[in-house]
Amino acid sequence: MNIENLVRPNIRALMPYSSARDEFTGNGEVFLDANENPFETEVNRYPDPYQRAIKENLAPIKSVRPSQIFLGNGSDEAIDLIIRIFCEPGKDKTIISDPSYGMYQVSAGINNIEVIKVPLSENFEFIAENMLKEADENTKVAFLCSPNNPSGNALDSAEVEKFIQSFEGIVVVDEAYIDFSLSESFTKKLENYSSLIVMQTFSKAWGLAGLRLGMAFASEEIISLINKVKPPYNINILTQKAALEALNNEDKVKAEIKLILQQREWLQNELTKLVITEHIFPSDSNFLLVRFKEAKQLFDYLIAKEIIVRDRRKVRFGDNCLRITVGTPEENQKLITAIKNYQP
Template identity: 50%
Template sequence: MNFENFILPHIWNLKPYSSARDEFKGKEGVFLDANENPLGSGVSENWNRYPDPLQLAIKEQLAGIKSCSTDQIFLGNGSDEAIDLIMRMTCQSGVHNIILCPPTYGMYEVSASINHIEQRKVSLTQHYQLDVEGILQAVDQNTRLLFLCSPNNPTGNKLNRSDIYTLIESFKSGFIIIDEAYIDFSDEISFILELAKYPQVIVMQTLSKAYGLASLRLGMAFAHPTIISLLNKIKPPYNISGATQEIVYKALSNVSFKNESVKSILSERDRLKKSLINVPGVIQIYPSDANFILVHFKQANDLFDYLIEAKLITRNRSSVALCEDSIRITIGLSEENDKLVQLINQFYKA
């Protein structure tokens, strides 16, 4: 695949910033190169030295976990950084366009708007699946990116894999980004394992969900080594803090926590769905392959406000196309889910 056709020329030819830690990668020595404070940090742990700009220790762990190579991994300040960098790498304002499939993750649209990139929206079907024909009709020679979120946010369902394959085989003017933020809660096989076959695919995942590290803001992109090298070239030199790298390294070693978390959340998801299915105000509970469910309620806006008053916070998606009168509910602890069901029953009995 000729990636140069899909990358902006100034990005392709860019000479990246070379940081002090790029020029010397050793860990021992007298460091007088980076204008750091030699006295420490004034807290119990010293963070006075700049971190590894390429996060190699974490990438070595992830390569084993994800069955890929380290040069196929980009780490960003949340997946949002990868989304923004991919757009800036491929799209020129006023020339190129991207395709979104709403309802889906809102940051694709926000990032495109910030970068002043044309967005062509092809809505999901009533069953929250891809309108493959509509997407292909929207594509032209200047379409650089197609964003697919599976399992999808806010609907929770996984997209038909056969439809994704059709789009991969048919879309030839740019990259397909498959956002797998919730794949740990699904039985779906990651497209990371198919990157060698499909070099135009970029896969995004996160440590915010199953790994419980949302506060650390570490997102992952997996792609052909050429794409990863370009992302590393245009990212800020130290985009992942030393503290984040240290904590993530420890967390990735604790596989049992992640596995037990997924098991517990899936069990609670099933239990919550069973508890809600006979509530009079519940119209539909949509299928979910994520750590949340989308529920169509009668009087959804009033119910949302009622829950807020009780200090139980959900996400009102009623203003989102195809999600009218629906609330997205993250799966909580057993007692939190019980409280939710109790309050919903109280609302409809009032």
């Protein structure tokens, strides 16, 4: 696929901003190039605009090259930049499965891009042919969330790959919850498909949601386009330092993932025993989508107990469903105890 043909003409012609730190390579000792305050505060200097140290550490963990990585201010920045690079406002379209992560539609709307929503099955299964039938020549970007939010299930990998092979545009596979899944990451497929972008995040398994640091993996051609459009210093220096610390403590992250998965199984078993529970959807993530009797009343009751879950009753196929994040063992026990004491 010729990626350049998918890029908006104004983006192809764009001359990117060149920051002071873009104009040299190597190390410096005296910095008189960026009009910074010279007195040390640990944050008086601009951060590395390309987060090179993070990418060097992250690349072997993800089995990619540093040049295949974009780091954004949350995955939301990557979503917005992808839409702006490939979709002409008022003309082009994006296509998404439904239900799915809500920011795909919001970012498209902000950029005046039409959104085609294609329903998953009632069991939240993805069928490639259904989405391919709804796409047309102006459909430039597709967003697939796997494991899916809010359902929690990993999409069938064969169906996703079938879609990538047939869709004549950019395919974004959002893997925010991949660390909790047995499914193989689509980063393994990057060399096969020039149109593929895989998003992940530091917000979930890495425990850094407060930093707002998202990852996107793609061909060097696509990453260079994203770098061309992104703000010059989009990741601040404190975030970069915290991310490096986390990457140097991968064993802690793996231990927490293991405990979360154990607690997910415990929580599912406990919820199954409750009369108020009607159905628990299979999960490859760090949350459970649960259909309850009297879901609205239970939701309000839990809020009164200062236990906050997510009301998903209004999403497609989410009738009477609450989404419950797997917490610490203590938090999970409080939840179960509270539901056991619920009186209709």
